[in-house]
Amino acid sequence: MSGSAVPPQATRAEPAPPDLRLSGLAVAVWLTALAGLHLGSRPLLLVAGAAAFLTACSALHLLGHLGRPRAAARRYGWIAVAVGLGVVCGGAATAARLAVRDAPPIRALAEQRAPVTADLIVRDDPRPIRSAGRPGMLLVSTELVRLTGPDGRRVRAPVRLLTLATDPAWRGLLPGQRVTADGRLGVPRGGDLTAAVLSTTGPPVRHGVPSWAQRAAGTLRVGLQRACGPLPDKPGGLLPGLVVGDTSRLPPEVEEDFRATGMTHLNAVSGSNVAIVVGAVLLLARWGRAGPWLAAGLCGLALVGFVILVRPSPSVVRAATMGAIGLAALAAGRPRAALPALAAAVTVLVLADPELAGDPGFALSVMATGGLLLLAPRWRDGLRRRGVPAGLAEALAVPAAAQLACGPVGAGISGTVSLVAVPANLLAVPAIAPATVLGVAAAMVSPIWPAGAEFAAWLASWPAWWLVVIAQQGARLPAGNLPWPGGVLGALLLAGLTVALLIAVRRPLVRRLVAVVGVGALLGSLPVRLIASGWPPSGWVVVACAVGQGDALVLPVAPGRAVVVDAGPEPGAVDGCLRRLGVREVPLLVVSHFHADHVGGVAGVFRGRRVGAVLTPPSTDLESGRELVRAAAAGGRAALLTTVAGARHPVGGVDLLVLGPPYPLAGTRSDPNNNSLVLLATVAGVRILLSGDAETEEQHAMLARAAPGQLRADVLKVAHHGSAYQDPGFLDAVRPAVALVPVGTGNTYGHPNPGLLARLSRGGTRVLRTDTDGDLAAIRAGGGLAVVRRGIPPGRQS
Numbered sequence: 001m002s003g004s005a006v007p008p009q010a011t012r013a014e015p016a017p018p019d020l021r022l023s024g025l026a027v028a029v030w031l032t033a034l035a036g037l038h039l040g041s042r043p044l045l046l047v048a049g050a051a052a053f054l055t056a057c058s059a060l061h062l063l064g065h066l067g068r069p070r071a072a073a074r075r076y077g078w079i080a081v082a083v084g085l086g087v088v089c090g091g092a093a094t095a096a097r098l099a100v101r102d103a104p105p106i107r108a109l110a111e112q113r114a115p116v117t118a119d120l121i122v123r124d125d126p127r128p129i130r131s132a133g134r135p136g137m138l139l140v141s142t143e144l145v146r147l148t149g150p151d152g153r154r155v156r157a158p159v160r161l162l163t164l165a166t167d168p169a170w171r172g173l174l175p176g177q178r179v180t181a182d183g184r185l186g187v188p189r190g191g192d193l194t195a196a197v198l199s200t201t202g203p204p205v206r207h208g209v210p211s212w213a214q215r216a217a218g219t220l221r222v223g224l225q226r227a228c229g230p231l232p233d234k235p236g237g238l239l240p241g242l243v244v245g246d247t248s249r250l251p252p253e254v255e256e257d258f259r260a261t262g263m264t265h266l267n268a269v270s271g272s273n274v275a276i277v278v279g280a281v282l283l284l285a286r287w288g289r290a291g292p293w294l295a296a297g298l299c300g301l302a303l304v305g306f307v308i309l310v311r312p313s314p315s316v317v318r319a320a321t322m323g324a325i326g327l328a329a330l331a332a333g334r335p336r337a338a339l340p341a342l343a344a345a346v347t348v349l350v351l352a353d354p355e356l357a358g359d360p361g362f363a364l365s366v367m368a369t370g371g372l373l374l375l376a377p378r379w380r381d382g383l384r385r386r387g388v389p390a391g392l393a394e395a396l397a398v399p400a401a402a403q404l405a406c407g408p409v410g411a412g413i414s415g416t417v418s419l420v421a422v423p424a425n426l427l428a429v430p431a432i433a434p435a436t437v438l439g440v441a442a443a444m445v446s447p448i449w450p451a452g453a454e455f456a457a458w459l460a461s462w463p464a465w466w467l468v469v470i471a472q473q474g475a476r477l478p479a480g481n482l483p484w485p486g487g488v489l490g491a492l493l494l495a496g497l498t499v500a501l502l503i504a505v506r507r508p509l510v511r512r513l514v515a516v517v518g519v520g521a522l523l524g525s526l527p528v529r530l531i532a533s534g535w536p537p538s539g540w541v542v543v544a545c546a547v548g549q550g551d552a553l554v555l556p557v558a559p560g561r562a563v564v565v566d567a568g569p570e571p572g573a574v575d576g577c578l579r580r581l582g583v584r585e586v587p588l589l590v591v592s593h594f595h596a597d598h599v600g601g602v603a604g605v606f607r608g609r610r611v612g613a614v615l616t617p618p619s620t621d622l623e624s625g626r627e628l629v630r631a632a633a634a635g636g637r638a639a640l641l642t643t644v645a646g647a648r649h650p651v652g653g654v655d656l657l658v659l660g661p662p663y664p665l666a667g668t669r670s671d672p673n674n675n676s677l678v679l680l681a682t683v684a685g686v687r688i689l690l691s692g693d694a695e696t697e698e699q700h701a702m703l704a705r706a707a708p709g710q711l712r713a714d715v716l717k718v719a720h721h722g723s724a725y726q727d728p729g730f731l732d733a734v735r736p737a738v739a740l741v742p743v744g745t746g747n748t749y750g751h752p753n754p755g756l757l758a759r760l761s762r763g764g765t766r767v768l769r770t771d772t773d774g775d776l777a778a779i780r781a782g783g784g785l786a787v788v789r790r791g792i793p794p795g796r797q798s
Helices: 023-039 041-063 071-101 104-111 212-228 233-244 252-260 271-287 292-310 314-332 335-352 354-358 360-374 376-385 390-414 421-445 450-475 487-504 508-531 571-580 602-606 623-635 696-705 728-734 754-762
Strands: 115-122 138-148 160-165 178-186 194-200 205-207 416-418 481-483 540-544 553-558 561-565 585-590 610-616 639-642 648-651 654-660 678-683 686-690 715-717 738-741 766-769 775-781 784-791
Touching: 023 041, 023 071, 023 335, 023 354, 041 071, 071 194, 071 335, 071 354, 104 138, 104 178, 104 194, 115 160, 115 194, 160 178, 212 233, 212 292, 212 421, 212 450, 233 252, 233 292, 233 421, 233 450, 252 450, 252 571, 271 292, 271 421, 292 421, 335 354, 335 360, 360 376, 360 390, 376 390, 390 421, 390 487, 421 450, 540 678, 540 686, 540 715, 540 738, 553 654, 553 678, 561 571, 561 678, 571 602, 585 602, 585 648, 602 623, 610 623, 623 639, 654 696, 686 775, 696 728, 728 754, 738 775, 754 766, 766 784
Parallel strands: 160 194, 561 585, 585 610, 610 639, 686 715, 715 738, 738 766
Antiparallel strands: 115 138, 115 178, 138 160, 178 194, 178 205, 416 481, 540 553, 540 775, 553 561, 648 654, 654 678, 678 686, 775 784
């Protein structure tokens, strides 16, 4: 009987372990530079000196034992040497830059807030600051060439200045442009290489012209904007952001939706943009059967051209470096070389510019690239072995790996973990490449063929529209973001859990258990969160929104309807608060006064909502704020009304009585503040005193005119973010059970005043603050009052 040979069972080769030889060096350089930016040069030099001594001793010890057969010990020993070398190099490079940053002449002028004349080189595009105290303020990153102090003495120092400008002439500046500006120096916040802050109100004096690369980029970017002009607002505003990072026309509601769904990386030039453009060229080169060297040359030309198109600013150069690493390794046929290349790139970039160590964008770029190199190939191959088609496996693995790797950084920044980010980015994958490639084509042909550019932009608007739809629907999903500890501890906690999970799921039994538990927890908790999300709490009578350094109060009229008092400093914050409360209609918007921290976000109240009327004070101060409110009311077809003390404005179950100002006040410490509307609102029997920014003079005037008991309230919105300018007699007359303090984290005004908070607490008042507690709701509970704190919303901690 003859038998047939049984073929041996095919075994799957284990994937080669990742090459981590340079990783210790890169991480040590990065963390040392980050610590040095916050500690200063002297402690950093001490740490670097100690590391140099220990590294030299370790290296000598290893060199003396090369012949001994202890390979594992030698391998770990050389890793320790690499880490020590990274500490030495990172410490030396950062200390050298910090010594230049802290040059005594510049530091002395900054501490004196001295008026200076500065010769500057623009480093990056001017960016608007929406939450600034003054509308229209621009942030311009500049490099100092020469500084002339008030005594005429000139100082030359190659340091970085952060310029805060209000003149519109700064908007048109290009990176590399040399200018002269007059202003006042100020002390920076620290944590980076900025030597001083220059505040200027005048226009810059330009010297010469930018480089040819910057002029070419400007021409192409303007051409892309012109090609997108005929498109609808949302896809037309998004497309330049996808292609070149230009979000000047991006509607605020689209920006908020992208933030809520973890898609903001699409609005900024990142390594993925570079990968798409260079990858398209590589695909065409391989389709044309070009050799490796020709393909590499074409990809290099495409990379240089794309950097010129989006402007060679530091962030773009960083993105180009990160995005090119994976493609270079792939084109060379050596994927294991990608991780050492990434580590080397991180090392070189941080040593060249230690400020990158504290840049969240740099961290996200590195983590995303690392995820694509370490996780995505294994996940893709695992899916393909389970029968998933190659294209779908790639589409699933890439966004999931990038999102998982970036998760700890995002959680540390925002204090949340997004549940919609992975599916939203997965759905976005098919649209990103065609939108980017067609947008680049539109920009490239715009100078010579405007009609062709408009056609390419029209084609690109369809995938851009799909991205807008994904962001809109994802942002409206309840329970899309889970609260998580913020800061370094939150990031480390999620990173530890992620690593533990990745190690555990290597075992099939654990993998199945994790999948079952994860799906069960999601299916079990989602209905609960949908039905009882916890916000807004039942029985709420007022909510103080966490909008940063500004005021926004909400009084419920009916489900989906509410009165809003003030709008905070920028549209996105108040819009997000109203979304969380489910407010779809605002029958009355009250503006206490026209300072930017109360009216800067007025457009956010109108965003997607019908506003019946806008109630304003009779004061005509601050014409810029009044014009902002007038324009929003006109655009939303809302009636614009004024009121005076004694007037009553009932809106459904909300009764508003105007208490102040009792008469126009002039010659006070701040006339706009002391002419704020002060309202006594009654909601479900609860008296709520909304005091705007009224200071001592207006509070004293109201106290003198008020009837006995008229100022008594259950809830007090503390005036002017808890400033020290409060009248003790006024506070005694109010005698609130609850005091709500809308205030921004890290503000430079000293708000809220500790003495005021202590005084309120000694009187038996429960005091809560939006900077530490987030959105605050006062609720009726069992015949009394209670307060519910929602927590800091993502991205609103400053």
